[in-house]
Amino acid sequence: MSEIATFAVGSLFPELIDKEADLNDWATEVERTLDLIPSVSRIEIDPPRGFMSFNLGDATEFKDLIQHAIPIGGEIRFHILIPARIQERIKGWSVSAGNSVEEFLVTIDLSTTYPCAFIIPLGEGVLRPSGAVIVVREFLTEELDKLGSKAAIKLTTLGPSPFHAEFHIKEGDVGEILAPGIRVSRAISSGYSRWTLHYDPEVHESAEAARTVIIQRLGYEFSTFYRIVAHRNIHRFGVAAIEAWVEGTLAFYGGKGLKSWIYRTAKLRKILHDISLEILKVQLGIEKVHKQNERLIEKARDRNSKLALEKELAEKAELGFRDELSSYAEMVGVLESRHSNTTQRLTSFAVSLLGVVVGALLTAALRK
Structure with a gap:
């Protein structure tokens, strides 16, 4: 047909x-x-x-x-x-x-x-x-x-936009029940999936009438999908900002010359501290939004116990980014450890140098 x-x-x-x-x-x-x-x-x-x-x-x-x-x-x-x-x-x-x-x-x-x-x-x-x-x-x-x-x-x-699916409506009785008098069968692919929505002509007088019901049935789920995508985009910014910050700090850490060494020794501790705090803030934000996404999906499920977009909603709701943030935290930890060792060596050297200077001054004073 x-x-x-x-x-x-x-x-x-x-x-x-x-x-x-x-x-x-x-x-x-x-x-x-x-x-x-x-x-x-x-x-x-x-x-x-x-x-x-x-x-x-x-x-x-x-x-x-x-x-x-x-x-x-x-x-x-x-x-x-x-x-x-x-x-x-x-x-x-x-x-x-x-x-x-x-x-x-x-x-x-x-x-x-x-x-x-x-x-x-x-x-x-x-x-x-x-x-x-x-x-x-x-x-x-x-x-x-x-x-x-x-x-x-x-x-x-x-x-x-567009949502990655082709929606076709035809008369028939094939697939899973979506709404009274409407069934859906899906051919999933790596690109655009194909949704064939079959309607019962004894329930819906035309394909146009069935389409109105289908859009009403799916509207809340699609709206929830895009709300979750918006959440994901916002936190993608936070992760990208940290990535740029860490990369910049690594380049800063590898700078050559005495001036770079002095500046790095004086400033790096605060920079690493600030990055660590930002990572914690983003991680906390992601966990909060993940819970919020779960609540959005539950609200959609309250309307329809079987979600047509179950897979798509679950994939987007899991914000991810945890592995990247853990990697950045590890990098910061390595830099903090190296900076701490450098500071300790510098302190030891300064103490030793101070001891030598004081000793020399005392010796000179006693000889007078």
């Missing part, structure tokens, strides 16, 4: 360009700017009930982190028309690659733990639905750039 409906998943949502802008104007500015794009139509926005932000500490230099207020609650919906000639130059989606759809429905769900976008190609002839996220993302970014100072928003994305 032919595939008659598809969708793709990612995390993309509007961000106000002006960091000082009143967040009460967020929905108004989003709608106003989207309305300036000729290819965008039928805009509907349910304003968010509030905003949240992550405590990034010193991580603000990382461009892939969310450094602004994140809308919570509400929804954004609009249609976007992307002509085939434009699709041809956007990698990931094109008519020549077997896709013949030019119109897409974009739904950005803000109602759960993190913004999650569902991109629906409006029509048949879709070979690789995940590419819809790419073509919509790139086209919207280009159009917003064209608006220049007229645009109050820019597009924020969080990878993986």
